Amino acid sequence: QKEVEQDPGPLSVPEGAIVSLNCTYSNSAFQYFMWYRQYSRKGPELLMYTYSSGNKEDGRFTAQVDKSSKYISLFIRDSQPSDSATYLCAMTNRQFYFGTGTSLTVIP
Amino acid sequence: GAVVSQHPSWVICKSGTSVKIECRSLDFQATTMFWYRQFPKQSLMLMATSNEGSKATYEQGVEKDKFLINHASLTLSTLTVTSAHPEDSSFYICSASSGGDEKLFFGSGTQLSVL
Numbered sequence: 001q002k003e004v005e006q007d008p009g010p011l012s013v014p015e016g017a018i019v020s021l022n023c024t025y026s027n028s029a030f031q032y033f034m035w036y037r038q039y040s041r042k043g044p045e046l047l048m049y050t051y052s053s054g055n056k057e058d059g060r061f062t063a064q065v066d067k068s069s070k071y072i073s074l075f076i077r078d079s080q081p082s083d084s085a086t087y088l089c090a091m092t093n094r095q096f097y098f099g100t101g102t103s104l105t106v107i108p
Numbered sequence: 109g110a111v112v113s114q115h116p117s118w119v120i121c122k123s124g125t126s127v128k129i130e131c132r133s134l135d136f137q138a139t140t141m142f143w144y145r146q147f148p149k150q151s152l153m154l155m156a157t158s159n160e161g162s163k164a165t166y167e168q169g170v171e172k173d174k175f176l177i178n179h180a181s182l183t184l185s186t187l188t189v190t191s192a193h194p195e196d197s198s199f200y201i202c203s204a205s206s207g208g209d210e211k212l213f214f215g216s217g218t219q220l221s222v223l
Contacts, residue, residue, distance in 0.1 A: 032210040032211075034211070036214070041199065041217065042217060043114065043214035043215050043217045044152075044203075044214045045214070046213060046214075049211055090212065094210070096205075098151060100150075
């Protein structure tokens with residue numbers, strides 16, 4: 001079993017839709033959880049960073065961590081074409097583990 | 109957020125030559141830096157972990173004599189692809205950890221094309 005599982009998509013939504021991206025993990029020792037956005041031929045950009053369980057909101061983005069279910073989510077409200085990218089989840093217990101990334105396209 | 113600068117952003121070289129890629133943490137000290145390789149539409153593949161002042165730890169299957177990593181200071185790590193061949197053509201990305209808060213920041217990546 002992989003440490004981190006993420007549906008690769010692709011996911012295609014109309015502009016203005018709410019997007020839900022998810023990852024599951026197997027290691028209960030993970031304490032720090034991150035979401036990255038990666039545009040084509042660019043390095044990943046840190047979007048959201050959460051320590052332990054709970055929610056964190058930043059503008060149109062909300063990150064949720066449910067440690068009891070070993071499940072993390074990223075919600076994007078009022079999605080825009082500029083949100084079209086690959087989204088990677090990541091988590092760490094001193095060693096970093098990444099999901100495979102979900103490709104998102106927001107259609108104008 | 110913290111800034112990690114990676115240069116060059118792209119490089120084209122002839123087969124058999126060596127290429128050096130630099131990764132700098134601009135506004136924080138990075139005791140640990142990581143090097144990844146990424147193929148089109150695929151996820152990041154960790155190549156090696158680089159700690160300042162010590163030898164890099166390479167992932168299984170990564171040739172340490174081909175991919176030389178030097179982490180001479182707390183703000184600079186370099187990856188040298190030695191005797192590059194066309195199969196080494198790929199997108200290489202570095203990242204740096206800011207330490208205690210376990211945040212990881214990435215460089216902008218380097219597209220290497222070996223002719």
